[in-house]
Amino acid sequence: MQIAKKYFTEGLIQFTILLSLIGVRVDVDSYLNGYFTPLLEINLGPSSAYIQTPFHSLRDTLDGYSVHPKCPELDYFFASRRLLDEVRTLGSPRFPTQLNAWLVHQVSATDKTDSGQPSNSNSIDTSSGLESPGDDASDDGEHLPDSGQEECQTAQHLGGQGPCSSGACGVLKEEDDAHVKEEEPASLSQLAHSSTLEQEGLLNGNAAPSDPARHHPPTIDIDQHWSHFLSLPVTDLDDLDTLVTERLLDIDSDITSAISQDVSLRDAMVTRAGAYGVTPERAEARPVVQQQAPLFRLESINSSHSDSSPGMTLGSAALPFASVCNVTRNVSSHGTLGGCLDEAVFDQINLLGLEGLDTIDTQLLGGLGSIEPRVLEDPDSDSGLSLESSSGGPASPGTSEVSSSSSSYCEDECGATGYSSEVDSIPSKGIPDYTTTWSPVDLSESVWHDHSYSSPAFFHQPSVATLPHKGIKEEPLSDEEEERAEDRELSRDEMRARAMYIPFSALQIVNMPVEEFLEVLEGHGFSPEQVTLLRDIRRRGKNKLAAQNCRKRKLDAITGLQEEVARLHAQRDRLLREKQLTAKTMGAVGQQIEQLTRDVLARLRDDSGQPLSPERFTLQCGANGRVAVQPVRRPAVSTTAGSKTDKRKKDKKQ
DNA sequence: AGAAAATGTCATAGC
DNA sequence: AAGCTATGACATTTT
Numbered sequence: 001m002q003i004a005k006k007y008f009t010e011g012l013i014q015f016t017i018l019l020s021l022i023g024v025r026v027d028v029d030s031y032l033n034g035y036f037t038p039l040l041e042i043n044l045g046p047s048s049a050y051i052q053t054p055f056h057s058l059r060d061t062l063d064g065y066s067v068h069p070k071c072p073e074l075d076y077f078f079a080s081r082r083l084l085d086e087v088r089t090l091g092s093p094r095f096p097t098q099l100n101a102w103l104v105h106q107v108s109a110t111d112k113t114d115s116g117q118p119s120n121s122n123s124i125d126t127s128s129g130l131e132s133p134g135d136d137a138s139d140d141g142e143h144l145p146d147s148g149q150e151e152c153q154t155a156q157h158l159g160g161q162g163p164c165s166s167g168a169c170g171v172l173k174e175e176d177d178a179h180v181k182e183e184e185p186a187s188l189s190q191l192a193h194s195s196t197l198e199q200e201g202l203l204n205g206n207a208a209p210s211d212p213a214r215h216h217p218p219t220i221d222i223d224q225h226w227s228h229f230l231s232l233p234v235t236d237l238d239d240l241d242t243l244v245t246e247r248l249l250d251i252d253s254d255i256t257s258a259i260s261q262d263v264s265l266r267d268a269m270v271t272r273a274g275a276y277g278v279t280p281e282r283a284e285a286r287p288v289v290q291q292q293a294p295l296f297r298l299e300s301i302n303s304s305h306s307d308s309s310p311g312m313t314l315g316s317a318a319l320p321f322a323s324v325c326n327v328t329r330n331v332s333s334h335g336t337l338g339g340c341l342d343e344a345v346f347d348q349i350n351l352l353g354l355e356g357l358d359t360i361d362t363q364l365l366g367g368l369g370s371i372e373p374r375v376l377e378d379p380d381s382d383s384g385l386s387l388e389s390s391s392g393g394p395a396s397p398g399t400s401e402v403s404s405s406s407s408s409y410c411e412d413e414c415g416a417t418g419y420s421s422e423v424d425s426i427p428s429k430g431i432p433d434y435t436t437t438w439s440p441v442d443l444s445e446s447v448w449h450d451h452s453y454s455s456p457a458f459f460h461q462p463s464v465a466t467l468p469h470k471g472i473k474e475e476p477l478s479d480e481e482e483e484r485a486e487d488r489e490l491s492r493d494e495m496r497a498r499a500m501y502i503p504f505s506a507l508q509i510v511n512m513p514v515e516e517f518l519e520v521l522e523g524h525g526f527s528p529e530q531v532t533l534l535r536d537i538r539r540r541g542k543n544k545l546a547a548q549n550c551r552k553r554k555l556d557a558i559t560g561l562q563e564e565v566a567r568l569h570a571q572r573d574r575l576l577r578e579k580q581l582t583a584k585t586m587g588a589v590g591q592q593i594e595q596l597t598r599d600v601l602a603r604l605r606d607d608s609g610q611p612l613s614p615e616r617f618t619l620q621c622g623a624n625g626r627v628a629v630q631p632v633r634r635p636a637v638s639t640t641a642g643s644k645t646d647k648r649k650k651d652k653k654q
Numbered sequence: 655a656g657a658a659a660a661t662g663t664c665a666t667a668g669c
Numbered sequence: 670a671a672g673c674t675a676t677g678a679c680a681t682t683t684t
Contacts, residue, residue, distance in 0.1 A: 491662090514672065539673095544662060546674055551661085553675090 493537040500530050509534055510541030604629065 490498070494506050502509075504520070512520070517538060521531050597619045601612040612629065620630045 550676055
């Protein structure tokens with residue numbers, strides 16, 4: 001099974017790469033556990049922790065082909081977009097696709113049993129055929145209802161292969177072809193196409209009659225063949241590479257339109273089991289499916305078909321099952337959904353975290369009572385901060401990177417073009433017209449994770465003591481607690497800015513272009529103290545970022561040097577081993593030469609007919625390969641004599 | 655409470 | 670000249 005796993009891993013990687021080329025994102029790194037580091041690097045991106053990257057702005061900018069000068073890592077983002085656009089323009093023909101993303105960790109006896117009957121693809125009874133993946137997805141052996149599979153198996157068939165990058169897939173394709181020839185109603189291509197039409201009908205509000213028989217059989221085939229593959233003996237896996245290559249070529253040749261999805265195998269695993277557990281009744285599954293359709297469109301909010309539907313940022317993390325099923329739902333309608341999701345968009349969505357909670361389905365918001373969506377997106381709740389980055393705390397470098405990036409861009413871009421007027425979030429007391437030119441940034445657009453500038457309260461809740469602010473609805477904190485919490489979140493500069501009625505956040509002050517900053521200083525009638533404070537805040541803020549960058553570079557340098565030291569140590573050890581080996585070899589060769597010399601000299605005779613003594617003669621090998629007998633020089637004697645001569649010479653000189 | 659790590663700030667040099 | 674960045678040194682905060 002080890003070979004099978006290795007093969008599957010390699011096949012999965014190839015398949016993932018292929019899917020990534022057409023826009024499908026498959027997160028295999030978690031499964032591969034870092035074995036293939038390039039994928040990890042793709043996901044993680046280069047380390048530029050404190051480069052100010054305007055990721056958040058891309059949320060609203062679909063055609064952001066221009067790379068921020070301080071954000072070279074966005075080249076990958078835009079390159080991906082360009083490639084995807086090019087792929088999308090290649091052609092309009094659709095092809096039936098189905099992607100079943102399952103990771104199977106063990107093969108049960110049931111699977112092997114089922115694998116022996118791979119041809120009941122026309123069976124309407126999905127429960128039996130679908131047990132294999134279901135069992136695999138949930139190791140607890142819990143029987144999985146049909147609901148989730150019914151959703152997932154309306155999928156199109158991506159080149160006939162879902163998880164199959166195996167020999168079983170080849171078998172599957174042959175059978176598919178056979179089904180087509182036999183004009184079976186449940187042939188994969190037809191099923192896929194019909195499901196496509198049906199899904200489009202659903203999307204158009206015309207719910208096509210749901211006929212499970214039109215959807216399930218092909219998936220049964222896939223499942224059974226997949227199980228069959230898993231049950232293959234190791235010896236049958238020798239030619240898997242060939243089969244996989246063929247399958248990949250088939251897939252590649254069939255692809256005429258881009259598919260943009262975010263498919264997480266890990267999520268698929270989890271959600272299949274979870275979804276089944278949540279919706280044990282088949283009758284309850286349908287509403288779930290219908291509810292997830294808009295959820296998916298939310299994920300593609302950045303696409304050209306950005307829908308106002310909610311739940312985008314739940315994405316593959318919160319709604320992994322939806323992401324899996326999205327494969328089935330979206331592919332068919334890709335032609336209409338046009339620029340769906342590409343990898344970069346999902347990266348961006350991941351960065352955005354739950355910023356899009358305001359767009360969540362109203363049902364999900366139902367439990368929140370009277371809280372208005374504006375409050376939900378209020379970063380003061382800290383949810384935006386914590387969820388902005390899936391890994392690392394607020395103080396982690398990675399988080400700082402995101403925060404700095406977001407803030408920087410917003411300041412540089414939004415600030416230069418004028419902030420969206422969040423008038424209610426700006427202190428207006430005493431300085432009512434400041435907001436006309438510089439309104440504090442809404443944290444939904446600029447999340448600032450830095451300890452100092454991440455003070456959402458400063459953006460949305462001007463000073464309790466000195467500045468008017470809106471009442472905070474979500475937290476019934478007491479005044480003391482609230483004030484303490486704010487004080488904790490505010491940096492010293494922000495406290496000072498508050499105290500001096502400066503209507504700009506430290507974030508704004510630091511990141512606004514110098515021209516804007518000078519205009520602010522001159523055009524708002526600030527007192528000299530305020531001007532000094534503004535300049536100090538700006539200077540300290542920039543220096544703070546610089547210090548963070550500097551430390552990051554220093555750590556990187558240290559890490560690099562440590563790696564270099566380790567590498568040199570390894571090289572040194574290797575060279576020492578080689579030296580010892582060489583010395584040992586040389587010693588052995590020398591002994592052999594001595595022995596050969598003795599043997600040769602013993603066979604030679606001098607003028608008196610006596611054998612040559614090895615002590616007085618030796619063999620000398622010339623450059624031309626000829627061996628000559630030479631008398632042994634006595635270096636000890638000559639050396640001694642030489643030394644004596646030298647000593648005499650020295651004595652004479654003295 | 656104290657140590658260590660992380661972070662902020664200042665001064666300065668260089669661009 | 671002004672602004673910005675980088676960085677060492679020190680201070681402060683957090684863990």
